[in-house]
Amino acid sequence: MSRVQTLSDFYKSHEWRRLRQSLMIQRSHPAKGLLCEHCKEVILKDIDCIAHHIKELTPSNVHDATIALNPGNILLVHHRCHNAIHERFGTASAQKVYIVYGPPLSGKTTFVRASKGRKDIVLDLDELYRAITLLPPYDKPSELALNIFQLRDVLLDQIKTRTGKWSQAWIIGGYPNFVERERLAQQLGAEIIYIEVPQEECVKRLLQDRDKQYVQQDWLNYIHDWFLKFTPTPPRSEFQETESGTGEGTSDARKPKF
Numbered sequence: 001m002s003r004v005q006t007l008s009d010f011y012k013s014h015e016w017r018r019l020r021q022s023l024m025i026q027r028s029h030p031a032k033g034l035l036c037e038h039c040k041e042v043i044l045k046d047i048d049c050i051a052h053h054i055k056e057l058t059p060s061n062v063h064d065a066t067i068a069l070n071p072g073n074i075l076l077v078h079h080r081c082h083n084a085i086h087e088r089f090g091t092a093s094a095q096k097v098y099i100v101y102g103p104p105l106s107g108k109t110t111f112v113r114a115s116k117g118r119k120d121i122v123l124d125l126d127e128l129y130r131a132i133t134l135l136p137p138y139d140k141p142s143e144l145a146l147n148i149f150q151l152r153d154v155l156l157d158q159i160k161t162r163t164g165k166w167s168q169a170w171i172i173g174g175y176p177n178f179v180e181r182e183r184l185a186q187q188l189g190a191e192i193i194y195i196e197v198p199q200e201e202c203v204k205r206l207l208q209d210r211d212k213q214y215v216q217q218d219w220l221n222y223i224h225d226w227f228l229k230f231t232p233t234p235p236r237s238e239f240q241e242t243e244s245g246t247g248e249g250t251s252d253a254r255k256p257k258f
C-alpha cells in the first residue's frame with residue numbers, strides 16, 4: 001500500500017482487487033447471489049459490480065487503509081447505481097476510464113449503455129463513423145479511416161489528460177491483443193473490462209441478426225479474426241503477483257511480464 005502512488009495504481013493493486021473479490025463472495029446471498037447495496041436488485045455479472053467508497057477516495061487518503069481498504073467504507077453496487085450515488089451527492093468520482101473489449105457481437109455497447117451515466121464519454125469507432133457520415137451502422141468506407149482515426153486520437157488525448165468535466169469515459173473496441181490492451185490501459189489510467197462471449201454464441205447472434213444478413217460473411221470473418229488474434233489476460237498468479245510473498249508488493253511487481 002505504502003508505495004501505491006495514484007488512485008489508478010490503487011484500483012489496480014493486488015490488495016484492492018483481493019478485497020473487492022472477497023467482499024463479493026462474503027456479501028453474496030446463498031440463493032439470490034450478490035445484491036446491489038443501492039437498489040437491492042441482483043448483480044448478475046462480476047463486471048456489473050463496482051465497489052464504491054462511501055467516504056470518497058482522494059489522492060491524499062488513498063494511502064490510508066482505514067478508508068481505502070475498510071469494508072465498512074465500501075458498498076457493492078451496479079455501475080448504473082454508482083452513477084446515481086455520485087449524482088445525488090454531487091461528488092464527481094475521479095474521472096475513471098474503462099476499456100470495454102471483446103469479440104464482435106459480444107454486447108460491448110449494450111453493456112456500456114446500461115452502465116454509463118449521463119455525463120460520461122463513450123468512444124466507439126463505429127459511432128464516430130456514423131457521426132460524420134450519416135450512413136447506416138456497419139457501412140464504414142475505408143476512405144474515411146484516416147479522419148476517423150484522427151478524431152479518435154483527439155478524444156483519446158482528452159481522456160488521457162482528463163480534459164473537461166466528464167464523469168467517466170468508456171472506450172469500446174475489440175482489443176484482442178493483451179499487450180496492446182494493457183499498453184492502452186497504462187497510457188490512459190484505465191480499467192479493463194472483458195465482455196466474454198464464446199465464439200459460437202457470437203456466430204449465433206450474427207445468424208439471428210436481420211440487419212446483417214447481407215454482410216454475414218464479412219462478420220463471420222470479423223468474429224473469426226478476433227478469436228484468432230485473442231490473447232487473454234494472463235491469470236492473476238502470473239499477472240499481478242509476480243513477486244508475491246510479502247503481501248505488499250510494489251506497483252512494479254504488478255506489471256505484466258511479456
Ligand SMILES: [Zn+2]
Binds near residue numbers: 036041
Ligand atoms: Zn443497483
Ligand SMILES: [Zn+2]
Binds near residue numbers: 051052053082086093
Ligand atoms: Zn464511488
